[in-house]
Amino acid sequence: MSAIRTEKLSKYYGKRRGVVELDLEVHPGEVFGFLGPNGAGKTTTIRVLLDLIRPSSGQAWVLGQPVRGNARLRQRIGYLPGELSFYDGLTGWELFRYFGRLRDRLDTAYLKQLLERFDLDPSRKLRTLSKGNKQKVGLVQAFMHRPELLILDEPTAGLDPLLQIEFQKMVREVQWQGATVFLSSHVMGEVQALCDRVGIIREGRLVAVSAIGELAERSLRRVRIRFDEAINPKEWAQVPGLKDLRFEGDWLEATVQGSLDPLIKAAAQHRVRDFISQEPSLEEIFLTYYDSRSAA
Numbered sequence: 508m509s510a511i512r513t514e515k516l517s518k519y520y521g522k523r524r525g526v527v528e529l530d531l532e533v534h535p536g537e538v539f540g541f542l543g544p545n546g547a548g549k550t551t552t553i554r555v556l557l558d559l560i561r562p563s564s565g566q567a568w569v570l571g572q573p574v575r576g577n578a579r580l581r582q583r584i585g586y587l588p589g590e591l592s593f594y595d596g597l598t599g600w601e602l603f604r605y606f607g608r609l610r611d612r613l614d615t616a617y618l619k620q621l622l623e624r625f626d627l628d629p630s631r632k633l634r635t636l637s638k639g640n641k642q643k644v645g646l647v648q649a650f651m652h653r654p655e656l657l658i659l660d661e662p663t664a665g666l667d668p669l670l671q672i673e674f675q676k677m678v679r680e681v682q683w684q685g686a687t688v689f690l691s692s693h694v695m696g697e698v699q700a701l702c703d704r705v706g707i708i709r710e711g712r713l714v715a716v717s718a719i720g721e722l723a724e725r726s727l728r729r730v731r732i733r734f735d736e737a738i739n740p741k742e743w744a745q746v747p748g749l750k751d752l753r754f755e756g757d758w759l760e761a762t763v764q765g766s767l768d769p770l771i772k773a774a775a776q777h778r779v780r781d782f783i784s785q786e787p788s789l790e791e792i793f794l795t796y797y798d799s800r801s802a803a
């Protein structure tokens with residue numbers, strides 16, 4: 508059983524594209540990052556998964572069940588919306604009690620523990636809270652019933668760095684306890700730190716799904732090699748996968764696409780004194796991927 512599955516899922520708002528023929532699969536127990544620029548279709552996908560909007564065509568399943576008209580599924584999902592403003596007139600407590608009633612479950616001890624972890628005062632009306640504090644309310648309500656699946660739309664938007672770390676700890680804990688986490692994000696560092704796999708969505712279409720490590724392998728990395736002697740530039744022109752070659756005395760610098768192997772084999776013909784390979788950040792990976800797709 509998949510935690511989330513969509514099949515040829517499309518959503519149009521009139522003529523405007525939301526998402527197009529999305530085939531998505533999230534495995535139970537994984538943390539899956541859903542990445543894409545503004546307007547790519549992340550929120551649209553999430554809203555379909557929660558049955559808040561209906562797709563134009565295609566289907567979606569959550570925890571093995573069709574999402575359509577399946578209100579009971581919501582009790583098993585923790586959802587952090589991008590915007591909580593709908594509940595502005597309530598205090599934190601009122602909101603938590605309201606959700607407790609909706610879900611038929613309120614574990615006050617666990618709730619208090621979450622409030623403490625997120626350093627949140629639940630007695631204030633949501634309207635009076637800063638963006639960061641509102642986000643904390645949203646996170647607490649998403650986690651408080653220990654859901655099997657968490658669907659989080661931009662979970663750390665507005666959180667300070669310490670709370671971002673606390674959030675990451677929470678995600679790891681619930682994953683350890685068996686939950687699945689699906690999160691949309693622009694924050695590459697967070698995705699890199701947390702996610703097992705990522706899906707990249709662009710203009711409504713899923714353009715890549717990959718384990719974080721594999722994504723890194725496919726992308727560019729900057730390499731610097733220092734040799735024991737000055738080197739001859741001509742020798743390197745034929746090495747596959749090298750771009751932007753630069754030579755400075757006994758240093759060679761290059762951008763490598765794909766496998767490092769040809770470069771390492773060529774370098775091994777000489778005495779190597781130093782070798783520096785810079786792991787691409789997810790941001791670079793992302794840009795590389797987008798650039799190569801748009802050039803194609």
Ligand SMILES: Nc1ncnc2c1ncn2[C@@H]1O[C@H](COP(=O)(O)OP(=O)(O)OP(=O)(O)O)[C@@H](O)[C@H]1O
Pocket residue numbers: 520523524525526543544545546547548549550551552589
């Ligand atoms: N209610 C709506 N009516 C019309 N168009 C919409 C509506 N909601 C979304 N769209 C359009 O659908 C596309 C996908 O939007 P969506 O909000 O899903 O993207 P997103 O990836 O979540 O972006 P962001 O990161 O900015 O939240 C966009 O072109 C957007 O303008």
